[in-house]
Amino acid sequence: MTAAVREGEVVALVGPNGAGKTTLLRCVVGLDEPDSGEVLLDGRPLDTRDAAVRGDVLALLDDTAWFPDLTVLEHLDLLARADSVVDPTTVARTALADLGLTRVADQVPGTLSSGQRQRLSLAVALVRPWRLLLVDEPEQRLDADGRAWLGEWLALQAREGRSVLMACHSDELVTASGARVLEVGAG
Numbered sequence: 423m424t425a426a427v428r429e430g431e432v433v434a435l436v437g438p439n440g441a442g443k444t445t446l447l448r449c450v451v452g453l454d455e456p457d458s459g460e461v462l463l464d465g466r467p468l469d470t471r472d473a474a475v476r477g478d479v480l481a482l483l484d485d486t487a488w489f490p491d492l493t494v495l496e497h498l499d500l501l502a503r504a505d506s507v508v509d510p511t512t513v514a515r516t517a518l519a520d521l522g523l524t525r526v527a528d529q530v531p532g533t534l535s536s537g538q539r540q541r542l543s544l545a546v547a548l549v550r551p552w553r554l555l556l557v558d559e560p561e562q563r564l565d566a567d568g569r570a571w572l573g574e575w576l577a578l579q580a581r582e583g584r585s586v587l588m589a590c591h592s593d594e595l596v597t598a599s600g601a602r603v604l605e606v607g608a609g
């Protein structure tokens with residue numbers, strides 16, 4: 423099987439539990455080793471040891487690990503600074519506002535609800551530059567407002583020419599984001 427994610431599209435990996443969606447995403451960024459095949463970015467093997475590749479590809483796959491004593495705002499500010507984003511604090515505050523997290527900006531992640539922690543994970547994609555986003559079931563633990571925001575935001579990323587590859591169990595999100603569906607079989 424050959425699959426491509428083109429510029430300006432959201433691709434949804436869809437299939438039953440255990441079909442291999444997460445494994446496929448992990449193989450793309452080298453967290454797992456495929457038995458066969460290769461992953462190319464712009465025609466070259468994707469290797470996250472290359473700083474340019476790390477600047478292009480953002481993977482939100484595992485539950486993000488947070489520093490226990492840095493606040494929500496400090497985390498996003500730190501990540502923006504690490505990527506030399508101009509005016510990192512404003513970018514971080516804007517991301518928090520977009521994700522409805524302003525109220526908890528000065529809390530540490532351990533005190534957030536699980537849905538708020540999921541929103542914080544997604545906020546990382548608003549403060550770091552990327553061309554290809556890999557994300558595993560981004561809809562999980564989000565409430566209806568969060569899911570609506572996510573669909574619109576993903577569609578906007580595609581319109582702006584960025585690419586997203588996500589595992590997804592939500593037909594609603596597939597439709598809202600305008601994702602192209604790639605079926606991953608259970609066999």
Ligand SMILES: Nc1ncnc2c1ncn2[C@@H]1O[C@H](COP(=O)(O)OP(=O)(O)OP(=O)(O)O)[C@@H](O)[C@H]1O
Binds near residue numbers: 437442443445
């Ligand atoms: N480290 C591992 N060792 C052995 N088996 C594994 C390992 N990681 C994944 N698997 C198996 O590979 C299969 C694919 O798992 P994967 O998590 O990729 O599925 P998925 O499509 O993302 O499922 P879900 O919809 O439940 O998230 C499963 O049967 C899983 O148990």
